[in-house]
Amino acid sequence: AKPLHCAAIDLGATSGRVILGTWAKGRLSLQEVHRFPNALRSAGGHDYWDIPGLWQEVQAGLRAAVAALPKGATLASVGVDTWGVDYVLTNDAGRIVFPTHAYRDARTQVGLTHLTNTRAALQRIYAATGIPAVFYNSSLQLAETVEKCPAITDLATRCLFLPDYFNFLLSGQMANGLSIASTTQLLDVHGDDWSRVALDYFRVPPVWLTKPVPTGARLGRLRPEALSLPNGAGLEQTQVIAVPGHDTTCAYDAMPAAADGADIFLSSGTWSLVGFESDQPLLGPAALTARVANDRTGRGEYRPLVNVLGLWLLEQTLKDFATRPKNDREWSALISAANRLPLTASPLDMIFAEFANPPSMKAAIDAQLKRRKLPLPKTLAGYVRLICDSLGAGHAMAIRDFEQLSGRTFKRILMVGGGAKNRLLCQATANAAGLPVHAFAIEGSVVGNLANQLIALKAVKNLAAFRASLAADLKQTIYQPR
Numbered sequence: 001a002k003p004l005h006c007a008a009i010d011l012g013a014t015s016g017r018v019i020l021g022t023w024a025k026g027r028l029s030l031q032e033v034h035r036f037p038n039a040l041r042s043a044g045g046h047d048y049w050d051i052p053g054l055w056q057e058v059q060a061g062l063r064a065a066v067a068a069l070p071k072g073a074t075l076a077s078v079g080v081d082t083w084g085v086d087y088v089l090t091n092d093a094g095r096i097v098f099p100t101h102a103y104r105d106a107r108t109q110v111g112l113t114h115l116t117n118t119r120a121a122l123q124r125i126y127a128a129t130g131i132p133a134v135f136y137n138s139s140l141q142l143a144e145t146v147e148k149c150p151a152i153t154d155l156a157t158r159c160l161f162l163p164d165y166f167n168f169l170l171s172g173q174m175a176n177g178l179s180i181a182s183t184t185q186l187l188d189v190h191g192d193d194w195s196r197v198a199l200d201y202f203r204v205p206p207v208w209l210t211k212p213v214p215t216g217a218r219l220g221r222l223r224p225e226a227l228s229l230p231n232g233a234g235l236e237q238t239q240v241i242a243v244p245g246h247d248t249t250c251a252y253d254a255m256p257a258a259a260d261g262a263d264i265f266l267s268s269g270t271w272s273l274v275g276f277e278s279d280q281p282l283l284g285p286a287a288l289t290a291r292v293a294n295d296r297t298g299r300g301e302y303r304p305l306v307n308v309l310g311l312w313l314l315e316q317t318l319k320d321f322a323t324r325p326k327n328d329r330e331w332s333a334l335i336s337a338a339n340r341l342p343l344t345a346s347p348l349d350m351i352f353a354e355f356a357n358p359p360s361m362k363a364a365i366d367a368q369l370k371r372r373k374l375p376l377p378k379t380l381a382g383y384v385r386l387i388c389d390s391l392g393a394g395h396a397m398a399i400r401d402f403e404q405l406s407g408r409t410f411k412r413i414l415m416v417g418g419g420a421k422n423r424l425l426c427q428a429t430a431n432a433a434g435l436p437v438h439a440f441a442i443e444g445s446v447v448g449n450l451a452n453q454l455i456a457l458k459a460v461k462n463l464a465a466f467r468a469s470l471a472a473d474l475k476q477t478i479y480q481p482r
């Protein structure tokens with residue numbers, strides 16, 4: 001068989017990338033053709049994403065992917081994954097009729113407080129959607145928009161979550177994808193369509209959403225005019241494929257999990273997402289208290305997950321220090337310095353309300369430590385130690401909760417993402433959980449995105465086959481608990 005070329009577009013809250021993947025002789029190779037920073041922008045006390053700016057980067061990346069194709073080769077497909085929950089409201093013609101807020105915008109606070117203080121409503125919404133109340137949920141964001149800007153119901157006819165919107169720009173087809181839909185707190189946890197209970201509670205017009213399409217759906221041909229490239233550029237046959245639109249789902253798909261169900265997944269980046277794959281959702285009061293989110297895999301099964309405040313804590317704390325690591329060598333020195341410090345006796349309480357988006361992360365951390373009468377770190381290395389140990393403890397707690405709720409026993413932690421390169425964090429996680437951490441140096445979301453394209457193109461039989469082929473090639477570092 002001829003080599004197959006696919007492009008993965010992976011948009012994260014702090015950076016995006018376009019990768020050309022080539023599948024040849026049962027092996028996947030990656031070539032990064034474009035990488036760019038991303039950041040929310042604030043105006044008038046609100047936070048927004050620059051959607052046209054992101055589209056421009058996606059276009060530049062795809063042009064670079066085409067330019068990187070071997071002579072005479074064509075691009076078989078493209079797929080888009082992004083961070084969860086954010087969306088674009090459009091009219092039928094696809095025009096943006098409302099600016100896209102960034103999920104850290106504090107606008108959901110009132111709705112969140114109301115929902116969490118009304119126990120009966122919270123339980124009803126959890127039973128219906130399997131998603132706990134978190135400040136960033138699309139449900140709370142949409143409710144705020146409809147309440148504060150009621151004219152929106154006259155303007156908007158469609159709600160496209162970010163991967164859906166970019167798929168629309170690429171293919172001309174408007175569709176809601178299943179995996180991203182499952183992060184919204186609006187999908188029926190027992191089915192594959194929207195939840196009437198949730199739509200009613202949050203007052204989201206049902207016409208804004210259509211029945212989610214499963215992963216693997218072909219959305220149509222890539223429109224050459226979307227890239228302003230001439231005919232004959234190698235894009236004549238390019239399919240736009242609905243991969244799992246949620247980056248975390250793609251990252252999980254990239255993990256070489258064994259078939260015995262004893263692997264727990266940790267996608268460690270801005271957020272730390274701890275989860276596993278299951279045929280059934282985890283529901284009920286104990287799951288709600290543990291903040292279990294029953295996201296869906298692209299194939300429809302469940303992927304119960306707990307979001308632990310991730311390396312966002314560290315990324316933001318760095319801003320309060322004049323001297324920050326600028327390259328790998330300086331990072332390594334900082335981690336070594338942190339490693340020499342004593343183990344953190346009392347880890348931080350990972351309270352979302354305190355750490356989700358404070359004006360100063362260092363001040364927010366100090367405030368909690370003072371309140372709990374704990375000593376403040378004296379150096380940046382001290383904060384690194386505190387944060388890594390606290391994340392490790394948070395990961396371990398989520399794993400214990402999962403064991404209790406599901407009756408399973410986990411034997412290994414599979415870890416991908418930027419955090420997999422942080423040896424202090426990997427070791428802290430292994431120690432706190434009492435389990436070995438297998439850290440993989442891969443771009444998880446990108447690999448999962450490409451895997452799902454290859455499966456849709458029938459070049460790979462299924463995810464299990466892909467994971468098996470990947471396992472043979474992957475470099476891993478194993479951290480044994482100490």
Ligand code: LRH
Pocket residue numbers: 012013082083084085103136183246247248271273
């Ligand atoms: C990570 C992530 C995570 C949450 C958050 C909003 O990038 O997708 O799973 O959904 O962003």
